[in-house]
Every structure is written in C-alpha cells, then in structure tokens.
Amino acid sequence: MAEIIGGVGTSHVPSIGIAIDKGLVDTPDWKPFFDGYIPGKQWMADKKPDVAVVIFNDHGNTFFLDRVPTFAVGVAESYTPVDEGWGPRAVPDFEGAVDLSWHLVDQLVDNHFDPMVCREIEVDHGLQVPMELFFGRPEHWPVKVVPIWVNTIQYPIPTPQRCWEMGKLLRKAIESFPGDERVVIMGTGGLSHQLQGSRAGFINREADQAWLDGIANDYEKYRDMTREDYVEQFGSEGAELIMWLVMRAAMDDKVELKHKHYYAPASMTGAGMVVLENA
Amino acid sequence: MSDPTQIPETPLFDRERSKQGYRMNKMAMSLGKPENRAAFKADEEAFLDSYGLSAEEKAAVMARDWHRMVALGGNLFFILKIAAVDPAVMTEIGAAQAQMEHADFLKQRLGKE
Known part of the structure; x- marks a missing residue:
C-alpha cells in the first residue's frame, strides 16, 4: 500500500517565484529566506517521495467567480503553469499521479466528501512555488503530483474543521491505494498577511512563530479555531493557513518536527515552513 | 460566517462584494x-466598456486607484492582473489600500528599514 513519508507546510507567496525567476535568491532581501529552506530541500532529497499531494488555493488564475469549487481534485496526466498576467512562468509541467488521483476521488466521494474533479486544468503559483522551494528547479520534477484546490478566496470558505476532516480521509485513502508509492503531503499558504482593506500589510510575527511551533504537537487549538479567528490572527489572506490543517490531519496524532523556518516579510507576507514526520 | 464585517479594516470577499465586483473582476481575470x-x-476605455463597467468602476481602474477598486468589490487577486499590464509593485498596492505613503507602509506595517 502507498505510504505517507511525511508532511510539509509551506508558504507559496508569488514573489518567491519571481525572486527565483529574476535570480534574486542570493540578494540580502531573499538569501535568509531561501537559506532557511535548505534543510527542507535536503530532507526531501533524502526521503525520495514518488508523489506529492499538494493542497493549495488558486488565486483567481485558474478558477474565476463563475464557478467556485470549495474543494477540487486534479486527475490530469499533466498540469501546465497558468498565465497569471505576465505570461506563463518557465517552470516545467507537472506530471499527474493519475491513478492515485482517481483513487482519492473514489474514496472521498464514497465517504461523503464531494470535490470537483478536474481532468484538464492549469496550476498557479500556489502549487508551483512550494514545489520549487522543496525540489528546486529541475528539468523534470522528481515526483508526480496530485493537486487539491481549496477555495480561500470567496466566502464561504470551508471551515478549519472541514479541512481537518479532509486530511483524515486523505490519509485513509492514500494508505488504501494498492501500490508502493511514497507520498509526501504539502499543505501550503500563509503565513500571516493581508493584501486588502486598510489593514493591508498586517503581519503577525508572534502568531506565525507560535503556529510553526504548535502545528506539530499542539494542533488542537488551530483545528478548533473559527475562520474569523484565522482572519483576525493571520490576516484576511493569512486564513490560507487552514490548508496546512489538511496536511497535519493526514499525519499521526504525535509527530516529530524535523525542520522549521520563518522569515518576514517576504513581499507582504510572513513566510516559512515546517517538515513533519510521524513519530 | 457570522458577521465577517466585525474584523476591523478587513473586507472579506463575501457574497455582496462578489456580486458587486463581478464585472470588474471578470475584466481583470481576462488579462x-x-x-x-x-x-x-x-484602448483601455473601450476594453472596460466591453465588460460593462460602470462609470465609477472605470474611473477607479483608469486611475489605478487600488483602494477604490477594492471598495467597489474588486478582489485583489483579480485586479492584480492590471499591475501586470501597467506595472505596480505589490507593496505600493498595499500602501494604497492602507492609504499610506509607500515608505511609511514599508516601515510601519512590514517592519522594513
């Protein structure tokens, strides 16, 4: 059966991708941010997963407001970077883990969790940037992907508790997949940021640090928080952190926090990552 | 959602905003x-007209008034594409939301020296 080899939580700020594109990785503004990901990258290289299940949100690039799936699962053979306004980025296409994707869809729906199923769809920086942060910029990605989109743009967004349930089910589904795939789960988004309204530029370094420490073994409070709590503590766009809950719920009750990194601000965002292994 | 408007200075993109800003966001999405x-x-004005933007919406877009665009239901993730056509830095857009000078915004909100 397929095996979950670990979970990572990470920011997916678009300016991270732009910094890579423009060769700014070693500049004073960005070096401390990228250096902090080196242990995470090394962990990924050592663990050699076959598949990355990436939980992220689209940012008005693939989905418009004409149809807003609360959850969507990709079942495509390949995912191309979408044009976000500047032309598609020169990032390799992402090969889909088609059979695993369909298996997850079967299991989710059988268990009364009903995502939109996407056969032909592009991906934005929400998936691209986490992949680049943990796998660099290879000619071909060393893993296949299962993209899972969560609506965090138009209210009502799903509750943190629903994201948690999604993670629980995802684990059962992955571990019932007949194969020997090594699967890493990537929960993405955040950390604190607010891009809209007069509180724009809101960053909560204290709450971010507490999150990075607590998401491993003090997760209950985050699981039980309301959407309003997320917005208040992490900013309107920082509520993206609910997607880390999907990853965390797919892990054991007790986990080992292998790596952690925080840097702020990346553009207008508190940014960072954790790497978790089942204890 | 109970009452998202209770979080200060934070316009959540709820049904009212989504309905209000639909045409402006659709125009921006097309970019x-x-x-x-x-x-x-x-021909920017003709382009905006083709998406049926109101005079008020057109004025906000053509002035690159990010504060006003959001007030009219524009969602940042869509209207950001306008900054791909007519370049603007994210933190400048943020400063405009907060109605602050860019340098003050960087320092006071983002903690940059």
Whole structure:
C-alpha cells in the first residue's frame, strides 16, 4: 500500500517565484529566506517521495467567480503553469499521479466528501512555488503530483474543521491505494498577511512563530479555531493557513518536527515552513 | 460566517462584494490572456466598456486607484492582473489600500528599514 513519508507546510507567496525567476535568491532581501529552506530541500532529497499531494488555493488564475469549487481534485496526466498576467512562468509541467488521483476521488466521494474533479486544468503559483522551494528547479520534477484546490478566496470558505476532516480521509485513502508509492503531503499558504482593506500589510510575527511551533504537537487549538479567528490572527489572506490543517490531519496524532523556518516579510507576507514526520 | 464585517479594516470577499465586483473582476481575470492584455493597452476605455463597467468602476481602474477598486468589490487577486499590464509593485498596492505613503507602509506595517 502507498505510504505517507511525511508532511510539509509551506508558504507559496508569488514573489518567491519571481525572486527565483529574476535570480534574486542570493540578494540580502531573499538569501535568509531561501537559506532557511535548505534543510527542507535536503530532507526531501533524502526521503525520495514518488508523489506529492499538494493542497493549495488558486488565486483567481485558474478558477474565476463563475464557478467556485470549495474543494477540487486534479486527475490530469499533466498540469501546465497558468498565465497569471505576465505570461506563463518557465517552470516545467507537472506530471499527474493519475491513478492515485482517481483513487482519492473514489474514496472521498464514497465517504461523503464531494470535490470537483478536474481532468484538464492549469496550476498557479500556489502549487508551483512550494514545489520549487522543496525540489528546486529541475528539468523534470522528481515526483508526480496530485493537486487539491481549496477555495480561500470567496466566502464561504470551508471551515478549519472541514479541512481537518479532509486530511483524515486523505490519509485513509492514500494508505488504501494498492501500490508502493511514497507520498509526501504539502499543505501550503500563509503565513500571516493581508493584501486588502486598510489593514493591508498586517503581519503577525508572534502568531506565525507560535503556529510553526504548535502545528506539530499542539494542533488542537488551530483545528478548533473559527475562520474569523484565522482572519483576525493571520490576516484576511493569512486564513490560507487552514490548508496546512489538511496536511497535519493526514499525519499521526504525535509527530516529530524535523525542520522549521520563518522569515518576514517576504513581499507582504510572513513566510516559512515546517517538515513533519510521524513519530 | 457570522458577521465577517466585525474584523476591523478587513473586507472579506463575501457574497455582496462578489456580486458587486463581478464585472470588474471578470475584466481583470481576462488579462490572463495575452490578446486581452493587448486590447487593454490599445484602448483601455473601450476594453472596460466591453465588460460593462460602470462609470465609477472605470474611473477607479483608469486611475489605478487600488483602494477604490477594492471598495467597489474588486478582489485583489483579480485586479492584480492590471499591475501586470501597467506595472505596480505589490507593496505600493498595499500602501494604497492602507492609504499610506509607500515608505511609511514599508516601515510601519512590514517592519522594513
């Protein structure tokens, strides 16, 4: 059966991708941010997963407001970077883990969790940037992907508790997949940021640090928080952190926090990552 | 959602905003295609008209008034594509939301020296 080899939580700020594109990785503004990901990258290289299940949100690039799936699962053979306004980025296409994707869809729906199923769809920086942060910029990605989109743009967004349930089910589904795939789960988004309204530029370094420490073994409070709590503590766009809950719920009750990194601000965002292994 | 408006200075993109800003956001979304970016650049007002924007919405877009666009239901993730056609830095857009000078915004909100 397929095996979950670990979970990572990470920011997916678009300016991270732009910094890579423009060769700014070693500049004073960005070096401390990228250096902090080196242990995470090394962990990924050592663990050699076959598949990355990436939980992220689209940012008005693939989905418009004409149809807003609360959850969507990709079942495509390949995912191309979408044009976000500047032309598609020169990032390799992402090969889909088609059979695993369909298996997850079967299991989710059988268990009364009903995502939109996407056969032909592009991906934005929400998936691209986490992949680049943990796998660099290879000619071909060393893993296949299962993209899972969560609506965090138009209210009502799903509750943190629903994201948690999604993670629980995802684990059962992955571990019932007949194969020997090594699967890493990537929960993405955040950390604190607010891009809209007069509180724009809101960053909560204290709450971010507490999150990075607590998401491993003090997760209950985050699981039980309301959407309003997320917005208040992490900013309107920082509520993206609910997607880390999907990853965390797919892990054991007790986990080992292998790596952690925080840097702020990346553009207008508190940014960072954790790497978790089942204890 | 009980009452999202209770979080200070934070306009959540709820049904009212989504309905209100639909045309402006749809126009902005279309800038993900190069031919639409070219049309926007060639004759901006005609392009905005083709999406049925009101006079108020047009004025906000044409003035690159990010604060006003959001007030009219624009969602940042869509209207950001306007900054791909007519470049603006994210933190400048943020400063405009907060109605602050860019340098003050960087220092006071983002903690940059």
